[in-house]
Amino acid sequence: MKKIGFLSFGHWTPSPQSGARSASDVLHQSIDLAVAAEELGADGAYFRVHHFARQLASPFPLLAAxxxxxxxIEIGTGVIDMRYENPLYMIEDAGAADLISNGRLQLGISRGSPEQVVDGWRYFGYQPGEGEDASAMARRHTEVFLDMLAGKGFAEPNPRPMFPNPPGLLRLEPHSEGLRERIWWGAGSNATAEWAAKLGMNLQSSTLKDDETGEPFHKQQADQIRAYRAAWKEAGHTRTPRVSVSRSIFALTTDMDRAYFGRGGKESDSIGYIDEKTRAIFGRSYADEPERLIEQLKEDEAIAEADTLLLTVPNQLGVAYNAHVIEDILTHIAPALGWR
Incomplete structure (x- = not known):
């Protein structure tokens, strides 16, 4: 059994060919798609976060709505860039969204990916400390965030407050019990996956990672998951961690599907560079008639290793079409592969 959800980047463009022409369109359609996905029996509605772009950027109002x-349905992110975040304010936002959803928040965080502007986090008021780079700053923000999520008091109360205080040091409010176990780290390498395991975070692995061995993407990603689970066991955590992978998967069941995605099943991995220095491998997408698609997905080792699959959706094609894409996977593909 696997949990199956969708992951939306929330693109919008004023082009007349786009079904999402404004930020307002994307936000309202994201809510509608999450409602439709829940009605179809999907397990998760996840959203990417990109700053300075015509995409979704501020996740907590959307997740709360x-x-x-x-x-x-689970609601989550994949991922929030911790280079840009005030960890304490983020705890308040996350706690509120989690309480509104009655404990369904699954919060994916990470160092983030290359952004639209140079060192965009500087415009948000952050800069690496002495001896740090931006990645180390993101990990520092993350460690503060995880520590404060425990709900321990740390702030000295005003002796003459406006409102009465409980005894002792004060914690951030609202506090959502259990949220600490629903934090995920988006890992781009085996080393960061192992670091996430030691800190007790769940693992999100997307459609790209550092090319560490030259093997096909799905094999490298499966090795990353196995390294993560070994590090989790070594750390001595008592609960079972969760692992998600993302994929672009389209079952071609209608003429519209074939017009959009019918490329003859010849998709393959590709190699590129992140920040002009890190060699990365980008996983293939899947688009084929259901019978052939099932056989292709059987060979994907990383999907087999994961307990959660996030389907990346072409959000600019509109709510109805994306609901159709999700429904096809749930009804035509998942049962044949033993996922549901």
């Missing part, structure tokens, strides 16, 4: 409109 979805939490208020739905009752069962």
């Amino acid at each position: 979805i939490g208020a409109r739905t009752s069962r």
Whole structure:
């Protein structure tokens, strides 16, 4: 059994060919798609976060709105760039969204990917400390965030407060019990996956990672998951961690599907560079008739290793079409592979 959700980047463009022409369109359609996905029986509605781009950027208002409109589906991110975040303020936002959804928040965080502007986090008021680079700053923000999520008091109360205080040092409010176990780290390498395991975070692995061995993407990603689980066991955590992978998967069941994605099943991995220095491998997408698609997905070792699959959706094609894409996977593909 696997949990199956969708992951939306929330693109919008004023082009007349786009079904999402403004930020308002994307936000409202994201809520509607989460509601539709829940009705179809999907397990998760996840959203990417990119700053300075015509994409979704501030996740917590959106997640809170979805939490208020739905009752069962998990709501999450994949991922929030911790270079840009105030960890304490983020705890308040995350706690509120989690409480509104009655404990359904699955918060994916990470160092983030190359952004639209140079060192965009500087415009948000952050810069690496002495001896740090931006990645180390993101990990420092993360460690503060995880520590404060425990809900321990740390702030000295005012002796003459406006409102009465409970005894002792004060913690951040609202506090959401259990949220600490629903934090995920988006790892781009085996080493960062192992670091996430030691800190007790779940693992998100997307459609790209550092090219560490030259093997096909799905094999490298499966090795990353196995390294993560070994590090988790070595750290002595008592709960079972969760692992998600992302994929672009399209079952070609209609003429519209074939017009959009019918490329003859010849997709393959590709190699590129992140920040002009890190060699990365980008995983293939899948698009084929259901019978052939099932056989291709059987060979994907990383999907087999993961307990959660996030389907990246072409959000600019509109809510109805994306609901159709999700439904096809849930009804035509997942049962044949033993996922549902």
